[in-house]
């Protein structure tokens with residue numbers, strides 16, 4: 001089903017929930033229990049660019065977003081957020097990524113904080129994970145903020161990765177561990193997300209988690225789904241089956257889009273909810289067939305170069321004749337998630353301000369200008385495919 005550009009009807013997605021998740025308040029929005037499925041999106045603008053960020057919040061709100069996420073990485077972003085807060089009543093969530101200590105400054109300004117268990121290891125090495133979680137919970141509680149424990153395949157807790165278990169196992173175990181850590185602090189106003197760029201994995205890990213902790217509200221999404229329309233189809237293929245099973249209380253469709261078109265994420269989210277509701281499930285089952293898979297992040301304030309969206313588009317175009325080939329190429333906007341999120345791809349590209357890092361599997365091939373990298377990526381792609389064809393069938 002093509003993405004509609006014509007609006008989203010009544011903007012009140014009906015809940016398909018059959019399981020009793022608990023209610024979590026995020027400002028004027030309730031996630032879980034009998035509330036409608038909440039639609040989320042994220043600003044891709046530089047947070048410090050107050051005017052552009054306010055315009056994007058407005059765009060997303062008008063499309064029907066109930067909750068809008070913003071990245072905050074430094075004091076300049078905090079100061080911008082103070083101004084943004086004065087100008088909008090939107091339900092805002094802050095993505096803390098590596099800088100969990102900024103929670104103290106931002107929590108009074110927003111309704112929800114998102115932390116990634118895999119990123120808590122990056123700063124304050126002398127502080128235990130238990131104490132970092134307690135720090136976040138105490139701040140969230142004191143400011144009536146909800147929390148999201150956001151686990152991603154590309155940034156799993158290094159201690160769990162070192163155990164050598166499957167990423168599916170590690171992701172679910174990490175989420176369960178952090179639920180316990182948060183609850184041990186007496187806090188229950190939290191949701192969990194378990195995301196991967198692989199729709200099959202998204203279905204599996206959310207089913208596993210929902211079976212074990214049905215009362216914890218789930219935020220669904222396929223991370224780095226890429227450019228539309230493929231990114232929408234990938235997301236639909238994972239989220240429609242989950243929603244139809246009553247799994248999922250809120251969701252985000254992560255698409256690589258120019259800033260002015262970010263509202264398409266929200267419109268796609270409503271269409272996916274409607275597909276689940278009307279039973280358009282079977283045609284949306286995730287595919288196991290080998291095919292070209294271009295993964296790209298939705299970009300955010302952290303993107304290192306505004307050329308990122310056109311870079312992703314150029315990668316897709318340069319590989320368009322390889323659509324039926326078993327090749328995965330990942331394009332990421334920054335150093336925060338770029339190195340990790342490209343590890344599992346055949347070819348990875350991640351942006352720096354003046355050049356693009358090109359990887360093959362885990363190996364860094366080199367740094368290339370934005371103009372040069374497409375031709376070099378194509379050479380590497382052809383070589384990967386030649387080697388795959390020459391390798392004996394497993």
Ligand code: SF4
Pocket residue numbers: 297298299300301302303304332333334335336337338
């Ligand atoms: S990879 Fe970087 S730029 Fe892209 S969405 Fe993630 S944090 Fe933002």
